[in-house]
Amino acid sequence: MGRGQGLPEKVRRTPDSVVWQPGTRLFRVHQRAYSATEFNPTLCDPHFGGSRFDGTENDRYAYLYAAPRVETALAETVLRDLPFDAEGNPRVLPYRALEGRCVTELELVTEVRLLSLMNEPARVAVRQDSWLAHAEAPEYPFTRRWGHWIRSQAPWAQGMVWPSKRDGPYPAIVLFSDRLGQPGPDACAPCEEARPEPSHRPAEVLRRRPEPSIDLDDEAGVHWLEQKLYHYDVHVGAPPN
Numbered sequence: 001m002g003r004g005q006g007l008p009e010k011v012r013r014t015p016d017s018v019v020w021q022p023g024t025r026l027f028r029v030h031q032r033a034y035s036a037t038e039f040n041p042t043l044c045d046p047h048f049g050g051s052r053f054d055g056t057e058n059d060r061y062a063y064l065y066a067a068p069r070v071e072t073a074l075a076e077t078v079l080r081d082l083p084f085d086a087e088g089n090p091r092v093l094p095y096r097a098l099e100g101r102c103v104t105e106l107e108l109v110t111e112v113r114l115l116s117l118m119n120e121p122a123r124v125a126v127r128q129d130s131w132l133a134h135a136e137a138p139e140y141p142f143t144r145r146w147g148h149w150i151r152s153q154a155p156w157a158q159g160m161v162w163p164s165k166r167d168g169p170y171p172a173i174v175l176f177s178d179r180l181g182q183p184g185p186d187a188c189a190p191c192e193e194a195r196p197e198p199s200h201r202p203a204e205v206l207r208r209r210p211e212p213s214i215d216l217d218d219e220a221g222v223h224w225l226e227q228k229l230y231h232y233d234v235h236v237g238a239p240p241n
Contacts, residue, residue, distance in 0.1 A: 002131040003142040011153045015115050016122040018161060024108045025209065026066040026173070027073040029101060032213065036104035037206045039064045039177045041185040044144065052135075052143045053160060053174045055185065059148035062177035062184050064206075067164065070103060071228055075166035077101075078216075078225075079232065081137055090235040098216040098225070098236065105209040112180070112205070114173060115154050117162035126150045133162035151176070166232075180205050 028036055039062035044050030046058055055061040067073040078098065082091045116122045117133055128146065135143050151157060159175040177184050182205065215221045222236045 002129065003135070003139065003146070007146070007149045008127045011126055013125055015125045015150070015154045015157070016118075017113050017154075017157070018116050018118075019111050019113050020108060020173075021111050022108050024068070026068055026106045026108070026206070027070040027103060028064070028066040028106055029073050029077040029103050029216075031100050032102040032215065033100065036106060036208055036213065037064075039175070039182050041177075041183070043185050046144070047141045050140055050144065052140055053147040054140075054144055055176075056144060056148070058145075059151065060178075060185050062182060064175045064177075065172065066106065066175070067167075067170065067172045069167065069170050070105075071232075072164045072167040072170045072172055073103065074225065074228060075232065076164055076172050079166045079229075079234065082234070084233075090233050092237045093229075093234050095217070095222075095237045095239040098222070101216045102213040102221075103216065104213040105211050106206045107209055109204045109207050112158045112175065113156060114159045114161040115150065115157035117160060118171065126153065134165045136165075155179075175205070 030036055040054075041062040042054070043060060044054040044056050046056045050056075051065065053063065055063055065076065067076060078093060078101075079091075082093060084091060115126075117126070117128070120129065123129055123132060128150075132143055132146055147160070150160070156179075157176070158179040159173055161171050161173045163169045164172045214224055216225055217239075226234065226236055
C-alpha cells in the first residue's frame with residue numbers, strides 16, 4: 001500500500017505483537033549531553049525533519065529509539081542518506097554527524113509489548129507493506145502519520161519493532177513514553193538538534209549496563225566506529241581544522 005491516498009478507517013484484525021523481556025540488551029546512539037535512558041521529548045514538525053516514528057503536536061509522546069545490535073543502532077542513526085559513489089570508494093561519513101554523540105548499552109527493566117512490523121503478514125494487519133519500515137527520510141512525515149494512526153488502533157502498544165532499513169533483517173525499535181508511564185513533552189519544541197533541558201527522566205523501564213559509553217567523536221571512538229562499520233563500507237571524514 002505504501003503511503004496511500006489516505007488512512008484506513010480501522011484495522012481488520014488485531015495487530016501482531018511481541019513481548020520483550022526484562023534483561024533484553026539494547027544499544028542507543030544519543031547526544032551525550034543527555035541521559036541514555038531519557039526519552040526524547042522533542043515534538044517534531046509534522047511535515048519536516050525528524051525520524052520515522054517521532055511524536056508530533058498531532059500525537060504527543062516522547063520516544064526512544066534503540067536496537068539489540070550495536071551495528072543496527074549505528075546504521076539507523078549515522079548511515080541515513082549516505083550515498084555510494086560511482087568509483088566504488090568507501091562511503092564517507094561526515095565527522096560532524098558524530099559530534100557530541102555516543103553509544104550506550106542499556107537493558108530493559110520491565111517487559112514491554114511491541115507492535116510488530118517484522119514481516120509482511122504483520123504489516124498487512126495494519127494495512128501497510130514494507131514501505132513503512134523502509135521509506136527514506138523525505139517520506140518520514142508520512143511514516144510518522146501512519147505511525148500515529150497505528151498507535152490509535154493499538155492502545156496496548158508500548159512501542160513498535162520493524163526490520164532495520166540499513167541493517168536488515170535485524171530489528172530496530174521505538175518506545176512510547178505515554179504507554180510506559182513516562183514523562184511526556186511539555187511543549188512543541190522545534191525538531192533537529194534543539195531540545196528542552198533534560199528534565200524528562202523516565203521511570204525504571206531501562207537502565208544503563210555497566211559498560212561505559214563510547215564517544216563517537218574522539219580518535220578512539222572513530223577507530224572503533226570504523227571497525228564496527230567496516231562491512232558497511234564506511235569511512236569517517238576528517239574533523240574540521
